[in-house]
Amino acid sequence: MRERMARFMMGRNGTDQLAKFFLYLSLILIVITMFNHNPIVYLLAIASLVYSYFRMMSRNIQKRYYENQQYLRMTDKIRAFFRNLAGKIRYQKSKAVYDREQRKIYKIFYCPSCKQKIRAPKGKGKICITCPKCKMEFIKRT
Ligand SMILES: [Zn+2]
Numbered sequence: 001m002r003e004r005m006a007r008f009m010m011g012r013n014g015t016d017q018l019a020k021f022f023l024y025l026s027l028i029l030i031v032i033t034m035f036n037h038n039p040i041v042y043l044l045a046i047a048s049l050v051y052s053y054f055r056m057m058s059r060n061i062q063k064r065y066y067e068n069q070q071y072l073r074m075t076d077k078i079r080a081f082f083r084n085l086a087g088k089i090r091y092q093k094s095k096a097v098y099d100r101e102q103r104k105i106y107k108i109f110y111c112p113s114c115k116q117k118i119r120a121p122k123g124k125g126k127i128c129i130t131c132p133k134c135k136m137e138f139i140k141r142t
Contacts (some may be wrong), residue, residue, distance in 0.1 A: 012057055013064040018071040022052035107142045 028043035
């Protein structure tokens with residue numbers, strides 16, 4: 001079955017970004033038609049789906065490649081924006097995890113003199129902390 005599918009897809013364009021775009025677009029439009037039964041939206045959903053499959057099945061790979069490149073060029077800025085956004089979200093998430101881990105091991109103090117942030121290991125009882133910045137000493141319970 002898988003072999004037959006592979007043979008069927010030989011010499012065809014297959015899934016490219018533009019085909020994916022229309023596939024997702026059709027899915028979104030189908031979801032929309034579930035709420036408002038607009039026949040035009042439904043027609044657009046079907047058209048997107050058909051076009052997406054047309055791209056995947058197409059034997060004119062050269063032409064499909066050119067169209068896909070054009071699509072990528074046109075949406076370059078938008079896609080870069082979402083890539084950056086995804087990167088930022090990933091960074092914030094890993095930072096939150098790191099902070100949470102740090103809070104388990106360390107207690108955060110602020111130097112009473114220069115407000116420098118100082119972390120000290122938890123569960124050591126009363127300790128004398130020396131500020132690394134202004135050398136001020138103060139006693140805290142960790
Ligand atoms: Zn200080």
